[in-house]
Each structure stands twice: as structure tokens, then as C-alpha cells.
Amino acid sequence: xxxxxxxxxxxxxxxxxxxxxxxxxxxxxxxxxxxxxxxxxxxxxxxxxxxxxxxxxxxxxxxxxxxxxxxxxxxxxxxxxxxxxxxxxxxxxxxxxxxxxxxxxxxxxxxxxxxxxxxxxxxxxxxxxxxxxxxxxxxxxxxxxxxxxxxxxxxxxxxxxxxxxxxxxxxxxxxxxxxxxxxxxxxxxxxxxxxxxxxxxxxxxxxxxxxxxxxxxxxxxxxxxxxxxxxxxxxxxxxxxxxxxxxxxxxxxxxxxxxxxxxxxxxxxxxxxxxxxxxxxxxxxxxxxxxxxxxxxxxxxxxxxxxxxxxxxxxxxxxxxxxxxxxxxxxxxxxxxxxxxxxxxxxxxxxxxxxxxxxxxxxxxxxxxxxxxxxxxxxxxxxxxxxxxxxxxxxxxxxxxxxxxxxxxxxxxxxxxxxxxxxxxxxxxxxxxxxxxxxxxxxxxxxxxxxxxxxxxxxxxxxxxxxxxxxxxxxxxxxxxxxxxxxxxxx
Numbered sequence: 001x002x003x004x005x006x007x008x009x010x011x012x013x014x015x016x017x018x019x020x021x022x023x024x025x026x027x028x029x030x031x032x033x034x035x036x037x038x039x040x041x042x043x044x045x046x047x048x049x050x051x052x053x054x055x056x057x058x059x060x061x062x063x064x065x066x067x068x069x070x071x072x073x074x075x076x077x078x079x080x081x082x083x084x085x086x087x088x089x090x091x092x093x094x095x096x097x098x099x100x101x102x103x104x105x106x107x108x109x110x111x112x113x114x115x116x117x118x119x120x121x122x123x124x125x126x127x128x129x130x131x132x133x134x135x136x137x138x139x140x141x142x143x144x145x146x147x148x149x150x151x152x153x154x155x156x157x158x159x160x161x162x163x164x165x166x167x168x169x170x171x172x173x174x175x176x177x178x179x180x181x182x183x184x185x186x187x188x189x190x191x192x193x194x195x196x197x198x199x200x201x202x203x204x205x206x207x208x209x210x211x212x213x214x215x216x217x218x219x220x221x222x223x224x225x226x227x228x229x230x231x232x233x234x235x236x237x238x239x240x241x242x243x244x245x246x247x248x249x250x251x252x253x254x255x256x257x258x259x260x261x262x263x264x265x266x267x268x269x270x271x272x273x274x275x276x277x278x279x280x281x282x283x284x285x286x287x288x289x290x291x292x293x294x295x296x297x298x299x300x301x302x303x304x305x306x307x308x309x310x311x312x313x314x315x316x317x318x319x320x321x322x323x324x325x326x327x328x329x330x331x332x333x334x335x336x337x338x339x340x341x342x343x344x345x346x347x348x349x350x351x352x353x354x355x356x357x358x359x360x361x362x363x364x365x366x367x368x369x370x371x372x373x374x375x376x377x378x379x380x381x382x383x384x385x386x387x388x389x390x391x392x393x394x395x396x397x398x399x400x401x402x403x404x405x406x407x408x409x410x411x412x413x414x415x416x417x418x419x420x421x422x423x424x425x426x427x428x429x430x431x432x433x434x435x436x437x438x439x440x441x442x443x444x445x446x447x448x449x450x451x452x453x454x455x456x457x458x459x460x461x462x463x464x465x466x467x468x469x470x471x472x473x474x475x476x477x478x479x480x481x482x483x484x485x486x487x488x489x490x491x
Contacts, residue, residue: 019247023217031206038199045188052181055114059178062112066171069105073129073164099133109170118173125166132159221245225253232260269438340381340466344490347376347417351410354389364403367393376412377490380467388460392421392483395456399481400425412489416469419485428475436473437461
């Protein structure tokens with residue numbers, strides 16, 4: 001078992017990996033949500049404290065105003081010199097103006113009401129004061145003597161007491177509201193302090209957790225991948241990156257492992273290619289050596305013998321020339337130095353020339369040709385396209401060992417032209433189709449029986465793609481193969 005296969009079980013142990021983006025998004029979401037919640041709580045607490053402070057201020061103003069009203073009420077009840085002024089220092093000379101002052105103070109008190117209960121007590125106080133003033137006005141008209149408790153003449157002691165007690169109740173409820181507001185402000189202050197401390201601790205814990213998680217989930221896998229790359233660069237061909245950590249790092253590790261395995265496959269294919277080239281070169285060289293020995297076995301060779309020998313030599317030289325040409329073309333393609341001499345050519349002529357070239361090669365493989373009547377103009381390098389067609393025809397003949405017809409069909413569509421080369425040979429296994437056009441790749445079923453370097457199809461594909469076309473294949477084992485060359489039409 002190779003090293004790549006030995007590493008696959010470790011990959012299966014980590015089928016599910018958490019995404020780094022998801023982790024960062026979740027951490028950001030949690031921290032942001034916590035920050036928003038703390039900010040909202042502080043805003044609510046601040047608004048409540050402002051409201052409580054407002055209630056406390058209204059209560060103070062209301063108490064101050066009620067005290068002024070009580071003083072005014074006492075001044076009126078005991079007939080203290082009104083010219084001395086009220087509690088506010090404003091001179092009041094008449095009973096009418098005195099009543100206006102009381103009523104305006106009660107009306108002003110409505111601006112400091114902060115609860116329905118206080119509003120009800122204020123309405124009751126207004127009613128009591130109005131009753132007191134009404135009784136006083138009616139008593140002033142009759143002129144009764146002064147009362148025994150020191151009140152001024154015409155003062156109803158009961159009405160006065162009711163009005164004064166109503167104002168006292170208004171003071172009491174404002175004091176209760178003030179104390180409640182003060183307690184609320186103190187509670188909110190303590191809670192805000194506790195919330196601030198909790199938020200600081202939470203964010204410190206969150207930041208610590210993020211740093212620890214980043215070290216374990218990100219830094220550790222990065223170091224492991226770096227070490228694996230370093231070992232591979234130092235010559236350890238079995239080094240592979242572990243599939244640990246977030247999904248993104250896992251993807252990087254998979255990409256590195258895939259690249260390393262691909263390089264190992266290419267390395268093995270190159271070694272196999274070198275062995276195949278040595279074997280394929282030895283065969284024509286042996287044939288050439290044998291031909292030379294036939295010509296030099298003593299005595300003048302006969303004319304037929306010379307012709308057969310020279311024909312054999314010519315075929316082996318052509319074979320060597322094709323092998324060397326494939327090697328040169330592959331090196332030019334890899335170096336991006338494949339030059340094309342493009343011109344407008346009729347694809348029918350190029351296909352017909354290639355078919356006529358290969359018809360005498362293998363009599364047991366008849367080659368059928370189907371051409372459209374109208375010219376099929378393509379802009380191409382004729383030599384390179386003939387090289388592609390020759391490669392496809394050669395493969396069709398080589399991979400049909402039992403004989404059978406090879407069909408070549410040319411189609412001229414609106415946007416592109418197509419050449420299809422169909423054989424009825426051994427076909428291609430689905431596992432080989434994915435790697436068919438890789439350099440040095442040979443079919444496993446025929447690598448030892450059919451000569452070749454494994455470069456022909458790779459070079460052909462790159463040539464077709466350099467023309468802006470495509471080289472496609474359809475095949476089934478035992479049912480033959482169809483190779484399709486698609487080229488753009490000339491304007």
C-alpha cells in the first residue's frame with residue numbers, strides 16, 4: 001500500500017469540520033449581542049433613573065408649592081396683615097387677589113403631578129379649598145364675631161381644617177414618591193454597577209476564550225501544515241498535512257495532500273515512462289541492428305532482400321521520429337513555446353490526407369471516411385492539426401488488435417467544425433478516462449502489449465486547445481472509443 005492510500009483513513013476520521021468563518025461569526029454574534037444587551041440595559045436604567053429623578057424634582061417642587069399654599073391659607077385664616085405680602089413676597093391687598101393666588105397655586109400644582117393617586121388628592125384639595133373660600137365669602141357677608149380659637153371673623157374652622165389636611169395629604173404623598181424615587185435610583189445605581197462589572201468580566205472571559213480557541217483551532221493546525229510542507233520539501237515524499245482544525249485549513253491541507261499525491265503519481269508515471277521509452281527505443285534499435293547484420297552477412301544482398309530491409313529500416317526510423325517528436329512537442333508545450341502558423345484551411349483536405357496516409361498501414365482495419373459536400377473552413381496550423389489526426393488514427397488502429405473498421409466523420413456546424421474518429425477496439429475503462437490526457441499516462445489494460453510513450457493524447461489535447469477547440473472522448477470497455485476534435489470555424 002502506498003503512502004497516499006495509507007493516509008486516507010485519517011482523512012475519514014474527520015468527515016465534519018467546523019468552518020472558521022462560522023466560528024468567528026458565532027463569536028462575533030455572541031459578543032455583539034452581549035454588548036447590545038448590556039448597552040440596552042444601561043440605556044433602560046439611565047432612562048428609568050432620569051424618570052425617577054424627574055419624579056423626585058416634581059415632588060420637591062410640589063412640596064414647596066403646597067407649603068406656600070398652606071402659608072397663604074393660614075395668613076387668610078388668621079387675618080395677618082396682607083399688605084406684608086404672601087410667602088412669595090408679592091403684596092396682596094384684597095381678598096379677591098388672595099383667592100386668585102390660592103387658586104393659581106393649586107392650578108400650578110397640576111404641573112407637578114406624577115401619579116393618578118396624587119392627581120386625586122390634588123383634586124380633593126382643590127375642592128376643600130374651594131369649599132373653604134365659599135364658606136368664608138358667605139360668612140363675610142353676615143359679619144359674625146371672631147371665633148374663640150383665634151381665627152378671624154367669618155372663618156369656618158371645620159372647612160379650614162379640611163382644606164389644610166388635604167394640603168397635608170398632598171405633601172405626604174409627594175414625600176412618599178420622593179422616597180420611592182430615591183430608593184429606585186439607588187437600586188438602579190447598584191444594578192448598573194453590577195451589570196458593568198459583569199459585562200467587563202464577560203468580555204474578558206470571551207476574549208480569553210477566543211484567544212485560546214484560536215490557538216487550539218487555528219495556530220496548531222497551521223503549524224502542523226507548515227511542518228508537513230517543510231518535511232515534503234526536505235524530501236519526505238510520504239509527508240501529508242493532517243486534516244485538523246477549521247474547514248478552511250482542512251481544505252488547504254486537502255489541497256496540499258492532493259498536490260503531493262498528484263506529484264507522486266506523475267513521478268511514478270515518469271519512471272514508468274522512462275522504462276517504456278527505453279523499451280520502445282530498444283525494439284527499433286534491435287530491428288535496425290538486425291537489418292544491418294542482414295546486409296553485412298557476407299556476399300552481395302539480393303534486390304528484394306535490400307528492399308525489405310530498407311522498408312523495415314524506414315518504418316523503425318519513422319517510429320523513432322514520432323517518439324522524439326512527441327518528446328519535443330511535450331517539452332515545448334510545458335515551456336509554453338508551442339508556435340502556431342495559422343491560416344484558413346479546408347478541414348476536409350486535412351482529414352482526407354491523414355486517412356490516405358494510414359490506409360496502407362493496416363489492411364485488416366478498413367478506414368471509412370464521411371465528408372460533407374461544402375468546404376469546412378477552419379483557421380489552424382495545418383501541420384499541427386494533421387499531427388492530431390495522425391495520432392488519433394494511429395491509436396484507433398493500435399487499440400483495435402482484432403481488426404475492425406475505423407470510421408472518420410467530418411461535420412461542419414455554424415460555430416465550429418468537428419472530426420469524429422471511431423474505432424471498435426478494446427475501449428477505455430471509466431477509471432482511465434479521468435486521466436487519459438495526462439502526460440506519460442498509459443492504459444493499464446494495454447500498457448505492456450501496445451507500444452507508446454503516453455504523450456500522444458496529451459500533446460494532441462494541448463494542440464487542439466491552443467486553437468481554441470476541444471478534444472473529447474466517449475468510450476466503453478469492449479465497445480470501442482470515439483474521439484471528437486472540435487475547432488472554431490473560420491470567419
